[in-house]
Amino acid sequence: MLREALPEIVTGSVPGAKAKAILDRRNEAVPKGLCGSTYPICMEKGEGAMLEDVDGNKFLDWIGGVGVLNIGYSRPEVVEAVKAQAEKYFHGIFNVYVHEGYVKLAEMFNETVPCKGGKMKTYFANSGAEADENAIKIAKAYTGRDNIICFSGAFHGRTSLTMALTAKKAYALGMGPFPSGIYRAEYPYLYRAPKGCSTGRNNRWYILW
CATH class of the missing domain: 3.90.1150.10 (Aspartate Aminotransferase, domain 1)
Known part of the structure; x- marks a missing residue:
């Protein structure tokens, strides 16, 4: 095998x-x-x-x-689950008609994700960039605040907003102008490599704040 x-x-x-x-x-x-x-x-x-x-x-x-x-x-159990689902339907867009698999997975997340609050709700996005964009929209709508803090060295995606957040600007050359109100902070990592060290650790943070 x-x-x-x-x-x-x-x-x-x-x-x-x-x-x-x-x-x-x-x-x-x-x-x-x-x-x-x-x-x-x-x-x-x-x-x-x-x-x-x-x-x-x-x-x-x-x-x-x-x-x-x-x-x-x-994994055999995953292969069998995929086969069983394929015999029913491949795709159904949830905001048009409901399918229980989406609801069940959301319930599982709501029971296990360690977030504050007594009531959890979950939705699913197509990509990390879309998840970041929606997280920022939700945060802005809830707080009424305009600005965003992101960590230096982080990667957030390649959409217009997430390119503005992403530290590696090779992704963003010639793509501006970008959204304003974005500020950078050093990531509070205790084992950060010293300046001048070529380990590359400072370039590997994937965190939205």
Whole structure:
């Protein structure tokens, strides 16, 4: 089973011939912003923490869908749940008609998220940037305040507002003007690397305040 396999390169180097062909097609079909920093790996399948590319090379996946696949690839109970749902319907937009799965997941979040207050409510967003934008709108509506404090080094997204919050301005070159009223504070992290240190720690905060 792939989930029990060890990492192995069978093509001598990466990418192999099949992956190279797909990467060439990607470069022709997909915008450059999605092509420059990816690994030269074209996934065929995954199990547990292992993935296999189209050439048969096996890799231990340290990325996990950027923290999304916390239980690994192809967990049998997840596969079965997806199959069962696919036999009912793939998608239903919740603000047009209700489906119980949305309500049930919201109830689970409301029972477990450690927030202040006696009554919790949950909604789901399409992306981190959308979640940030809505969090700011909700906070502004509730407090009546205009300004935003974000942490130095943080990444918030690539929409107009979240680009203004994001510290790495390479994402925002030529995209302004941006919303005003945004202020930066140092993140209160006890183990911050000293100035001049090249560990990169100061660039890895993903926090909206």
